[in-house]
Amino acid sequence: MTPFTFARAENAPQALQLAGLHGRFLGGGTNLVDLMRENVEQPASLVDVSGLSREIAETPEGGLRIGAAARNTAVAEHALVRARYPMLARAILAGASAQIRNMATVGGNLLQRTRCAYFYDVEGSRCNRRAPGSGCDALEGFNRYHAVLGGSPQCVATHPSDMCVALAALDAELLIEGPLGARRVALTSFHCLPVERPEVENGLAAGELITAVELPALPLAAHSTYRKVRDRSSYAFALVSVAAALSVEEGRVADVRLALGGVGTVPWRARKAEAALIGSAASAANFRAAAEVELEGAQVLRDNGFKIELAARTVTMVLEQLAGSEA
Protein backbone atom coordinates (compact mmCIF):
# COMPACT_ATOMS: atom_id res chain seq x y z
CA MET A 1 0.00 0.00 0.00
CA THR A 2 1.45 3.39 -0.95
CA PRO A 3 1.43 6.17 1.68
CA PHE A 4 -1.56 8.49 1.91
CA THR A 5 -2.93 11.19 4.15
CA PHE A 6 -6.10 10.55 6.13
CA ALA A 7 -8.77 12.95 7.33
CA ARG A 8 -12.24 12.45 8.73
CA ALA A 9 -15.12 14.63 7.58
CA GLU A 10 -18.01 15.49 9.88
CA ASN A 11 -20.33 16.72 7.14
CA ALA A 12 -20.58 17.02 3.37
CA PRO A 13 -19.20 20.58 2.95
CA GLN A 14 -16.19 19.64 5.05
CA ALA A 15 -15.72 16.45 3.05
CA LEU A 16 -15.67 18.39 -0.21
CA GLN A 17 -13.21 20.88 1.20
CA LEU A 18 -10.88 18.19 2.57
CA ALA A 19 -10.93 16.15 -0.63
CA GLY A 20 -10.51 18.94 -3.13
CA LEU A 21 -10.33 17.61 -6.67
CA HIS A 22 -8.00 14.68 -6.03
CA GLY A 23 -8.86 13.19 -2.64
CA ARG A 24 -10.68 9.87 -2.50
CA PHE A 25 -13.71 9.38 -0.29
CA LEU A 26 -13.63 6.36 2.02
CA GLY A 27 -16.81 4.67 3.22
CA GLY A 28 -16.63 1.28 4.90
CA GLY A 29 -13.41 0.49 3.08
CA THR A 30 -14.46 -3.03 2.15
CA ASN A 31 -13.55 -2.48 -1.50
CA LEU A 32 -11.19 0.49 -1.54
CA VAL A 33 -8.86 -0.72 1.23
CA ASP A 34 -8.54 -4.05 -0.58
CA LEU A 35 -7.82 -2.31 -3.89
CA MET A 36 -5.17 -0.17 -2.20
CA ARG A 37 -3.53 -3.19 -0.61
CA GLU A 38 -3.40 -4.84 -4.05
CA ASN A 39 -1.99 -1.62 -5.56
CA VAL A 40 -4.87 -1.40 -8.00
CA GLU A 41 -5.61 1.99 -6.43
CA GLN A 42 -3.02 4.37 -5.02
CA PRO A 43 -4.81 7.45 -3.70
CA ALA A 44 -2.60 10.12 -2.12
CA SER A 45 -5.36 11.35 0.15
CA LEU A 46 -8.32 9.65 1.81
CA VAL A 47 -11.27 11.49 3.32
CA ASP A 48 -13.39 9.29 5.59
CA VAL A 49 -17.05 10.05 4.91
CA SER A 50 -18.43 7.08 6.83
CA GLY A 51 -19.63 9.46 9.56
CA LEU A 52 -21.83 11.51 7.24
CA SER A 53 -25.61 11.15 7.08
CA ARG A 54 -26.89 7.61 7.42
CA GLU A 55 -30.46 8.66 7.99
CA ILE A 56 -33.22 6.65 6.31
CA ALA A 57 -36.36 8.74 6.12
CA GLU A 58 -39.53 9.17 4.10
CA THR A 59 -39.59 11.96 1.55
CA PRO A 60 -42.54 14.36 1.28
CA GLU A 61 -43.45 12.56 -1.98
CA GLY A 62 -43.79 9.23 -0.21
CA GLY A 63 -40.46 7.82 -1.27
CA LEU A 64 -37.45 7.04 0.85
CA ARG A 65 -34.18 8.92 1.23
CA ILE A 66 -31.16 6.92 2.36
CA GLY A 67 -28.05 8.74 3.54
CA ALA A 68 -25.00 7.55 1.62
CA ALA A 69 -23.23 6.56 4.85
CA ALA A 70 -26.04 4.17 5.82
CA ARG A 71 -24.57 0.74 6.24
CA ASN A 72 -25.86 -1.98 3.92
CA THR A 73 -27.26 -3.89 6.91
CA ALA A 74 -29.15 -0.82 8.11
CA VAL A 75 -30.91 -0.50 4.76
CA ALA A 76 -31.79 -4.19 4.53
CA GLU A 77 -33.23 -4.31 8.04
CA HIS A 78 -35.20 -1.07 7.81
CA ALA A 79 -38.93 -1.72 8.20
CA LEU A 80 -39.97 0.55 5.32
CA VAL A 81 -37.41 -0.97 2.95
CA ARG A 82 -38.61 -4.46 3.83
CA ALA A 83 -42.27 -3.54 3.41
CA ARG A 84 -42.16 -1.23 0.39
CA TYR A 85 -39.03 -2.26 -1.51
CA PRO A 86 -38.43 -5.92 -0.64
CA MET A 87 -36.28 -6.42 -3.75
CA LEU A 88 -33.78 -3.94 -2.29
CA ALA A 89 -33.62 -5.67 1.08
CA ARG A 90 -33.20 -9.03 -0.65
CA ALA A 91 -30.55 -7.73 -3.07
CA ILE A 92 -28.45 -6.37 -0.23
CA LEU A 93 -28.85 -9.54 1.82
CA ALA A 94 -27.73 -11.59 -1.19
CA GLY A 95 -24.46 -9.65 -1.36
CA ALA A 96 -21.15 -10.23 0.43
CA SER A 97 -21.14 -11.49 4.05
CA ALA A 98 -22.80 -10.12 7.15
CA GLN A 99 -19.51 -8.61 8.36
CA ILE A 100 -19.04 -6.77 5.07
CA ARG A 101 -22.67 -5.60 5.00
CA ASN A 102 -22.15 -4.18 8.50
CA MET A 103 -19.21 -2.12 7.26
CA ALA A 104 -20.10 -1.22 3.67
CA THR A 105 -21.91 2.03 3.02
CA VAL A 106 -24.56 2.66 0.39
CA GLY A 107 -22.33 5.28 -1.27
CA GLY A 108 -19.44 2.84 -1.42
CA ASN A 109 -21.61 0.08 -2.81
CA LEU A 110 -22.61 2.37 -5.69
CA LEU A 111 -18.91 2.89 -6.46
CA GLN A 112 -17.80 -0.73 -6.14
CA ARG A 113 -15.30 -1.76 -8.74
CA THR A 114 -15.35 -4.95 -10.75
CA ARG A 115 -13.90 -8.16 -9.33
CA CYS A 116 -12.54 -9.18 -12.76
CA ALA A 117 -9.36 -11.12 -11.94
CA TYR A 118 -7.41 -9.32 -14.67
CA PHE A 119 -8.39 -5.96 -13.17
CA TYR A 120 -6.90 -7.08 -9.86
CA ASP A 121 -3.75 -8.66 -11.32
CA VAL A 122 -1.52 -5.58 -11.40
CA GLU A 123 1.71 -7.48 -12.02
CA GLY A 124 0.62 -9.96 -14.63
CA SER A 125 -2.36 -8.84 -16.70
CA ARG A 126 -3.45 -6.21 -19.15
CA CYS A 127 -6.58 -4.29 -18.21
CA ASN A 128 -7.98 -1.19 -19.88
CA ARG A 129 -10.05 -0.36 -16.82
CA ARG A 130 -7.01 -0.30 -14.54
CA ALA A 131 -4.35 0.81 -17.03
CA PRO A 132 -6.04 2.60 -19.95
CA GLY A 133 -4.79 1.48 -23.33
CA SER A 134 -2.98 -1.60 -22.07
CA GLY A 135 -5.48 -4.08 -23.50
CA CYS A 136 -7.94 -6.60 -22.07
CA ASP A 137 -6.78 -10.08 -21.14
CA ALA A 138 -10.31 -11.19 -20.31
CA LEU A 139 -11.42 -11.16 -23.96
CA GLU A 140 -9.32 -14.23 -24.79
CA GLY A 141 -8.84 -15.43 -21.23
CA PHE A 142 -10.90 -17.01 -18.49
CA ASN A 143 -14.15 -15.17 -18.92
CA ARG A 144 -16.80 -17.36 -17.34
CA TYR A 145 -17.78 -14.53 -14.96
CA HIS A 146 -17.78 -11.81 -17.58
CA ALA A 147 -20.50 -9.74 -19.18
CA VAL A 148 -22.69 -10.71 -22.11
CA LEU A 149 -24.43 -7.32 -22.23
CA GLY A 150 -22.81 -3.91 -22.56
CA GLY A 151 -19.28 -5.12 -23.21
CA SER A 152 -16.85 -3.78 -25.78
CA PRO A 153 -13.44 -4.72 -27.22
CA GLN A 154 -12.13 -2.50 -24.40
CA CYS A 155 -13.71 -4.28 -21.44
CA VAL A 156 -16.16 -7.06 -20.58
CA ALA A 157 -16.00 -6.89 -16.77
CA THR A 158 -19.28 -7.26 -14.89
CA HIS A 159 -20.54 -4.72 -12.41
CA PRO A 160 -20.38 -6.53 -9.06
CA SER A 161 -23.12 -4.89 -7.01
CA ASP A 162 -26.39 -6.59 -6.07
CA MET A 163 -27.80 -3.46 -4.45
CA CYS A 164 -27.39 -1.46 -7.67
CA VAL A 165 -29.46 -3.97 -9.64
CA ALA A 166 -32.41 -3.35 -7.35
CA LEU A 167 -31.80 0.40 -7.42
CA ALA A 168 -31.82 0.29 -11.24
CA ALA A 169 -35.18 -1.47 -11.24
CA LEU A 170 -36.61 0.95 -8.67
CA ASP A 171 -35.70 4.13 -10.61
CA ALA A 172 -33.54 5.33 -7.73
CA GLU A 173 -31.85 8.72 -7.93
CA LEU A 174 -28.49 9.70 -6.50
CA LEU A 175 -28.04 13.01 -4.68
CA ILE A 176 -24.63 14.43 -5.44
CA GLU A 177 -22.77 17.40 -4.02
CA GLY A 178 -19.64 18.89 -5.49
CA PRO A 179 -17.53 21.99 -5.92
CA LEU A 180 -20.05 23.34 -8.42
CA GLY A 181 -23.14 22.64 -6.34
CA ALA A 182 -25.72 19.91 -5.86
CA ARG A 183 -27.43 17.79 -8.47
CA ARG A 184 -29.28 14.52 -8.82
CA VAL A 185 -28.87 11.75 -11.36
CA ALA A 186 -30.80 8.58 -12.11
CA LEU A 187 -29.01 5.39 -11.09
CA THR A 188 -29.64 4.01 -14.58
CA SER A 189 -27.60 6.82 -16.15
CA PHE A 190 -24.91 6.94 -13.46
CA HIS A 191 -22.72 3.99 -14.43
CA CYS A 192 -20.91 4.23 -17.78
CA LEU A 193 -20.67 1.54 -20.41
CA PRO A 194 -17.01 0.75 -21.22
CA VAL A 195 -17.19 2.14 -24.72
CA GLU A 196 -14.06 4.17 -25.35
CA ARG A 197 -12.83 4.92 -21.83
CA PRO A 198 -13.56 1.93 -19.58
CA GLU A 199 -11.57 3.54 -16.77
CA VAL A 200 -14.40 6.08 -16.44
CA GLU A 201 -16.94 4.06 -14.51
CA ASN A 202 -19.53 6.65 -13.53
CA GLY A 203 -20.69 10.19 -14.03
CA LEU A 204 -19.08 11.70 -10.94
CA ALA A 205 -16.98 14.75 -11.74
CA ALA A 206 -13.74 15.43 -9.85
CA GLY A 207 -14.46 16.29 -6.23
CA GLU A 208 -18.10 15.18 -6.30
CA LEU A 209 -19.60 13.17 -3.45
CA ILE A 210 -22.73 11.01 -3.33
CA THR A 211 -24.65 12.13 -0.25
CA ALA A 212 -27.88 10.13 -0.53
CA VAL A 213 -29.98 7.76 -2.59
CA GLU A 214 -33.63 8.50 -3.12
CA LEU A 215 -36.25 5.88 -3.93
CA PRO A 216 -39.45 7.17 -5.53
CA ALA A 217 -42.85 6.20 -4.19
CA LEU A 218 -43.55 3.02 -6.16
CA PRO A 219 -46.50 0.96 -4.87
CA LEU A 220 -45.62 -1.74 -7.39
CA ALA A 221 -42.35 -2.36 -5.57
CA ALA A 222 -44.12 -3.77 -2.52
CA HIS A 223 -44.60 -6.85 -4.69
CA SER A 224 -41.02 -7.41 -5.74
CA THR A 225 -38.10 -9.72 -5.18
CA TYR A 226 -34.48 -10.42 -6.03
CA ARG A 227 -33.06 -13.76 -7.09
CA LYS A 228 -29.34 -14.41 -7.31
CA VAL A 229 -27.76 -17.44 -8.97
CA ARG A 230 -24.16 -18.18 -8.03
CA ASP A 231 -21.58 -20.95 -7.84
CA ARG A 232 -22.21 -21.56 -4.14
CA SER A 233 -25.29 -20.82 -2.13
CA SER A 234 -23.87 -17.90 -0.16
CA TYR A 235 -21.10 -15.32 -0.18
CA ALA A 236 -20.30 -15.28 -3.90
CA PHE A 237 -20.76 -12.85 -6.75
CA ALA A 238 -23.66 -13.37 -9.12
CA LEU A 239 -23.52 -15.43 -12.27
CA VAL A 240 -26.98 -14.04 -12.96
CA SER A 241 -29.32 -12.06 -10.77
CA VAL A 242 -32.79 -10.66 -11.33
CA ALA A 243 -34.60 -7.83 -9.58
CA ALA A 244 -38.27 -7.67 -10.47
CA ALA A 245 -41.53 -6.04 -9.45
CA LEU A 246 -44.75 -7.13 -11.09
CA SER A 247 -48.39 -6.16 -11.12
CA VAL A 248 -50.94 -8.38 -12.90
CA GLU A 249 -54.52 -7.30 -13.60
CA GLU A 250 -57.05 -9.67 -15.14
CA GLY A 251 -54.30 -12.01 -16.22
CA ARG A 252 -52.24 -9.34 -17.97
CA VAL A 253 -49.10 -7.52 -16.96
CA ALA A 254 -50.24 -4.10 -15.79
CA ASP A 255 -46.80 -2.89 -14.75
CA VAL A 256 -43.33 -4.34 -14.33
CA ARG A 257 -39.79 -3.36 -13.33
CA LEU A 258 -36.94 -5.62 -14.29
CA ALA A 259 -33.17 -5.39 -13.92
CA LEU A 260 -30.35 -7.92 -14.29
CA GLY A 261 -27.06 -8.41 -12.49
CA GLY A 262 -24.06 -10.59 -13.27
CA VAL A 263 -24.57 -10.28 -17.01
CA GLY A 264 -23.85 -6.61 -17.72
CA THR A 265 -20.93 -4.22 -17.52
CA VAL A 266 -23.33 -1.95 -15.63
CA PRO A 267 -26.42 -2.71 -13.49
CA TRP A 268 -28.74 -3.71 -16.33
CA ARG A 269 -32.22 -2.24 -16.48
CA ALA A 270 -34.17 -4.50 -18.83
CA ARG A 271 -36.33 -1.89 -20.55
CA LYS A 272 -36.83 -3.92 -23.73
CA ALA A 273 -38.19 -6.81 -21.71
CA GLU A 274 -40.42 -4.46 -19.71
CA ALA A 275 -41.85 -2.99 -22.92
CA ALA A 276 -42.54 -6.48 -24.27
CA LEU A 277 -44.29 -7.50 -21.07
CA ILE A 278 -46.64 -4.57 -20.54
CA GLY A 279 -50.14 -5.57 -21.56
CA SER A 280 -49.24 -9.14 -22.43
CA ALA A 281 -50.72 -12.20 -20.75
CA ALA A 282 -48.86 -13.09 -17.56
CA SER A 283 -47.63 -16.47 -18.76
CA ALA A 284 -44.34 -18.33 -18.51
CA ALA A 285 -44.05 -18.30 -22.30
CA ASN A 286 -44.37 -14.52 -22.43
CA PHE A 287 -41.95 -14.06 -19.53
CA ARG A 288 -39.42 -16.20 -21.38
CA ALA A 289 -40.01 -14.34 -24.65
CA ALA A 290 -39.49 -10.98 -22.95
CA ALA A 291 -36.22 -12.18 -21.44
CA GLU A 292 -35.10 -13.30 -24.88
CA VAL A 293 -35.88 -9.88 -26.33
CA GLU A 294 -33.60 -8.31 -23.72
CA LEU A 295 -30.83 -10.83 -24.38
CA GLU A 296 -31.06 -10.63 -28.16
CA GLY A 297 -27.93 -8.55 -28.62
CA ALA A 298 -25.88 -10.46 -26.07
CA GLN A 299 -22.23 -11.02 -26.95
CA VAL A 300 -20.87 -14.35 -25.83
CA LEU A 301 -17.23 -15.01 -24.98
CA ARG A 302 -15.50 -18.38 -24.73
CA ASP A 303 -16.71 -19.34 -21.26
CA ASN A 304 -19.83 -17.33 -20.48
CA GLY A 305 -22.39 -18.48 -23.06
CA PHE A 306 -24.32 -20.29 -20.34
CA LYS A 307 -25.39 -16.94 -18.92
CA ILE A 308 -27.88 -16.37 -21.73
CA GLU A 309 -29.97 -19.43 -20.94
CA LEU A 310 -29.44 -18.98 -17.20
CA ALA A 311 -30.66 -15.39 -17.38
CA ALA A 312 -33.71 -16.32 -19.48
CA ARG A 313 -34.67 -19.09 -17.06
CA THR A 314 -34.10 -16.95 -13.97
CA VAL A 315 -36.19 -14.07 -15.32
CA THR A 316 -38.97 -16.50 -16.20
CA MET A 317 -38.88 -18.15 -12.79
CA VAL A 318 -38.86 -14.87 -10.86
CA LEU A 319 -41.76 -13.41 -12.85
CA GLU A 320 -43.73 -16.63 -12.49
CA GLN A 321 -43.14 -16.51 -8.77
CA LEU A 322 -44.35 -12.91 -8.55
CA ALA A 323 -47.36 -13.59 -10.79
CA GLY A 324 -48.29 -16.67 -8.78
CA SER A 325 -48.00 -15.02 -5.40
CA GLU A 326 -49.95 -11.91 -6.26
CA ALA A 327 -52.84 -11.24 -3.93
Place this chain on the structure above:
Amino acid sequence: MPVTVNGNPIDLPADPRVSLLDLLREHAGLTGTKKGCNQGACGACTVLLDGDRVLSCLTLAVQVEGRAVTTIEGLADGDTLHPLQAAFVEHDGFQCGYCTPGQICSAIGMLGELARGVPSAVTDDLAAPAIALTHDELRERMSGNLCRCGAHNGIVDAINDYYLEAAE
Protein backbone atom coordinates in the same frame (compact mmCIF):
# COMPACT_ATOMS: atom_id res chain seq x y z
CA MET B 1 -8.58 9.92 20.88
CA PRO B 2 -7.49 6.29 21.22
CA VAL B 3 -9.51 3.21 20.28
CA THR B 4 -10.83 1.15 23.18
CA VAL B 5 -10.00 -2.54 22.88
CA ASN B 6 -11.60 -4.87 25.42
CA GLY B 7 -11.98 -1.88 27.70
CA ASN B 8 -8.39 -0.66 27.39
CA PRO B 9 -7.30 2.42 25.43
CA ILE B 10 -4.92 1.69 22.54
CA ASP B 11 -3.17 4.56 20.78
CA LEU B 12 -3.83 4.92 17.09
CA PRO B 13 -0.91 4.35 14.72
CA ALA B 14 0.89 7.31 13.19
CA ASP B 15 0.74 5.62 9.77
CA PRO B 16 -2.86 5.46 8.46
CA ARG B 17 -2.02 2.37 6.39
CA VAL B 18 -2.13 0.19 9.51
CA SER B 19 -5.23 -2.00 9.52
CA LEU B 20 -7.23 -2.58 12.68
CA LEU B 21 -6.08 -6.20 12.43
CA ASP B 22 -2.40 -5.21 12.45
CA LEU B 23 -3.01 -2.72 15.24
CA LEU B 24 -4.47 -5.50 17.36
CA ARG B 25 -1.85 -8.12 16.56
CA GLU B 26 1.36 -6.12 16.11
CA HIS B 27 0.82 -3.02 18.24
CA ALA B 28 -1.44 -4.23 21.05
CA GLY B 29 -0.09 -7.79 21.23
CA LEU B 30 -3.57 -9.27 20.94
CA THR B 31 -2.82 -12.15 18.61
CA GLY B 32 -6.11 -13.96 19.17
CA THR B 33 -7.57 -12.22 16.14
CA LYS B 34 -6.19 -14.03 13.11
CA LYS B 35 -4.96 -12.94 9.71
CA GLY B 36 -6.28 -15.43 7.18
CA CYS B 37 -6.73 -14.04 3.68
CA ASN B 38 -6.25 -10.36 4.56
CA GLN B 39 -8.73 -9.49 1.81
CA GLY B 40 -12.16 -9.96 3.34
CA ALA B 41 -12.87 -13.46 2.10
CA CYS B 42 -12.38 -15.72 5.12
CA GLY B 43 -13.69 -14.01 8.28
CA ALA B 44 -10.79 -15.10 10.51
CA CYS B 45 -10.17 -11.47 11.51
CA THR B 46 -13.76 -10.82 12.63
CA VAL B 47 -14.07 -8.58 15.71
CA LEU B 48 -16.95 -6.67 17.28
CA LEU B 49 -17.00 -2.92 16.68
CA ASP B 50 -19.47 -1.23 19.04
CA GLY B 51 -21.14 -4.64 19.12
CA ASP B 52 -21.35 -5.19 15.35
CA ARG B 53 -19.23 -7.86 13.67
CA VAL B 54 -16.77 -6.43 11.15
CA LEU B 55 -13.61 -7.50 9.34
CA SER B 56 -10.56 -5.98 11.00
CA CYS B 57 -8.39 -6.66 7.92
CA LEU B 58 -10.43 -4.28 5.76
CA THR B 59 -10.75 -1.63 8.45
CA LEU B 60 -8.09 1.05 8.75
CA ALA B 61 -7.23 1.54 12.40
CA VAL B 62 -7.63 5.30 12.06
CA GLN B 63 -11.25 4.76 11.03
CA VAL B 64 -12.22 3.45 14.47
CA GLU B 65 -10.88 6.31 16.54
CA GLY B 66 -12.89 6.68 19.75
CA ARG B 67 -14.84 3.47 19.21
CA ALA B 68 -15.02 0.22 21.17
CA VAL B 69 -13.55 -3.01 19.81
CA THR B 70 -14.08 -6.43 21.38
CA THR B 71 -11.77 -9.26 20.39
CA ILE B 72 -11.70 -12.92 21.41
CA GLU B 73 -9.47 -11.94 24.35
CA GLY B 74 -12.28 -9.77 25.69
CA LEU B 75 -14.90 -12.51 25.97
CA ALA B 76 -13.77 -14.78 28.80
CA ASP B 77 -14.22 -13.73 32.43
CA GLY B 78 -10.76 -14.42 33.81
CA ASP B 79 -10.27 -18.17 33.55
CA THR B 80 -13.96 -18.77 32.97
CA LEU B 81 -14.70 -19.22 29.30
CA HIS B 82 -17.50 -17.32 27.63
CA PRO B 83 -20.36 -19.82 27.27
CA LEU B 84 -19.94 -19.81 23.49
CA GLN B 85 -16.24 -20.62 23.87
CA ALA B 86 -17.21 -23.47 26.18
CA ALA B 87 -19.74 -24.70 23.61
CA PHE B 88 -17.02 -24.78 20.93
CA VAL B 89 -14.91 -26.98 23.22
CA GLU B 90 -17.90 -29.17 24.01
CA HIS B 91 -18.81 -29.74 20.34
CA ASP B 92 -15.32 -29.95 18.82
CA GLY B 93 -16.02 -26.74 16.91
CA PHE B 94 -12.46 -26.64 15.55
CA GLN B 95 -9.43 -28.64 14.57
CA CYS B 96 -6.51 -26.26 13.95
CA GLY B 97 -8.31 -23.39 15.69
CA TYR B 98 -7.21 -20.70 13.29
CA CYS B 99 -10.72 -19.63 12.28
CA THR B 100 -12.13 -20.04 15.80
CA PRO B 101 -11.73 -16.53 17.24
CA GLY B 102 -13.39 -15.12 14.12
CA GLN B 103 -16.13 -17.75 14.24
CA ILE B 104 -16.90 -16.94 17.89
CA CYS B 105 -16.87 -13.16 17.51
CA SER B 106 -18.95 -13.51 14.35
CA ALA B 107 -21.50 -15.75 16.07
CA ILE B 108 -21.93 -13.28 18.92
CA GLY B 109 -22.51 -10.48 16.43
CA MET B 110 -24.82 -12.71 14.42
CA LEU B 111 -27.02 -13.47 17.44
CA GLY B 112 -27.27 -9.75 18.13
CA GLU B 113 -28.49 -9.21 14.56
CA LEU B 114 -30.99 -12.03 14.94
CA ALA B 115 -32.33 -10.58 18.20
CA ARG B 116 -32.74 -7.23 16.41
CA GLY B 117 -34.80 -8.93 13.70
CA VAL B 118 -32.33 -8.47 10.84
CA PRO B 119 -33.45 -10.77 8.02
CA SER B 120 -31.08 -12.90 5.94
CA ALA B 121 -30.98 -14.15 2.36
CA VAL B 122 -32.89 -17.28 3.41
CA THR B 123 -35.58 -15.55 5.47
CA ASP B 124 -38.91 -16.30 3.77
CA ASP B 125 -41.00 -13.56 5.35
CA LEU B 126 -39.28 -10.17 5.38
CA ALA B 127 -42.11 -8.80 7.52
CA ALA B 128 -41.61 -11.35 10.30
CA PRO B 129 -41.08 -9.53 13.60
CA ALA B 130 -38.96 -12.39 14.95
CA ILE B 131 -36.82 -14.89 13.10
CA ALA B 132 -35.94 -18.34 14.45
CA LEU B 133 -32.39 -19.59 14.06
CA THR B 134 -33.08 -22.61 11.87
CA HIS B 135 -30.23 -24.71 10.50
CA ASP B 136 -30.45 -22.86 7.17
CA GLU B 137 -30.55 -19.44 8.85
CA LEU B 138 -27.50 -20.28 10.97
CA ARG B 139 -25.48 -21.51 7.99
CA GLU B 140 -26.40 -18.52 5.82
CA ARG B 141 -25.66 -16.01 8.56
CA MET B 142 -22.27 -17.59 9.28
CA SER B 143 -21.25 -17.92 5.62
CA GLY B 144 -18.67 -15.16 5.99
CA ASN B 145 -16.54 -17.39 8.22
CA LEU B 146 -14.70 -20.21 6.49
CA CYS B 147 -13.21 -23.27 8.19
CA ARG B 148 -10.76 -25.17 6.02
CA CYS B 149 -10.53 -28.06 8.47
CA GLY B 150 -14.17 -28.79 7.79
CA ALA B 151 -15.30 -28.40 11.40
CA HIS B 152 -18.50 -26.72 10.30
CA ASN B 153 -20.81 -29.33 11.82
CA GLY B 154 -19.27 -28.81 15.24
CA ILE B 155 -19.31 -25.05 14.78
CA VAL B 156 -23.01 -25.09 13.87
CA ASP B 157 -23.81 -27.34 16.85
CA ALA B 158 -21.86 -25.13 19.25
CA ILE B 159 -23.56 -21.95 18.11
CA ASN B 160 -26.96 -23.61 18.12
CA ASP B 161 -26.50 -24.93 21.64
CA TYR B 162 -25.41 -21.55 22.93
CA TYR B 163 -28.36 -19.91 21.18
CA LEU B 164 -30.83 -22.36 22.70
CA GLU B 165 -29.34 -22.03 26.18
CA ALA B 166 -29.31 -18.24 25.98
CA ALA B 167 -32.94 -18.30 24.86
CA GLU B 168 -34.01 -20.24 27.96
